[in-house]
Amino acid sequence: MATELKPIRTKADYKNALAEVERLWGAKSGTAKGDRLDVLATLIDAYEAKHYPMDPPDPIEAIQFRMEQQGLSRRDLEPLIGTRARVAEVMNRKRSLSIDMIRRLHEQLGISAEILIRPTREEEAA
Structure with missing residues (x-):
């Protein structure tokens, strides 16, 4: 029993x-x-x-994960983030996401806005 x-x-x-x-x-x-x-x-x-609580991913990790899931390249992010240089700055954590970028990433890729507005790991350390 x-x-x-x-x-x-x-x-x-x-x-x-x-x-x-x-x-x-x-x-x-x-x-x-x-x-x-x-x-x-x-x-x-x-x-x-x-x-064993899990921290939510930082915005860049969430974007990278969605890119892997959907087979996207950085070029595919240009309509959502901006020029190739802007995409590189964001993905390399040199530039923060703007409100417009967050809206587009949320609407087009379905990434939670709550995750996208979080500071990146580097910003938290500063």
């Missing part, structure tokens, strides 16, 4: 939950095992969010 589900509070609880998820992996949705897998995944997600 499976152990009672409870919040994950310790590293040991976390490791045990991960091991159980591994055992339950592939269980059909809507079954007792599938429901248990869903609940465990939710508990693990809550524990990880609290104990």
Whole structure:
């Protein structure tokens, strides 16, 4: 019989939950095992969010990621950012994104405006 589900509070609880998820992996949705897998995944997600928070990417990392996803080159950014020189300055973190650039990147590439308005890693260090 499976152990009672409870919040994950310790590293040991976390490791045990991960091991159980591994055992339950592939269980059909809507079954007792599938429901248990869903609940465990939710508990693990809550524990990880609290104990291992991830920083959102900086704007340049987000642009680079989207470029990789969509097979875009720097030339493809010119209509969104400006001249080839301007694109190079932005991508090399020599120039910040303007509000107009942020709007175009958000609208055309679907990058979250919240991420695009964040300071770049270099700006944070200054």
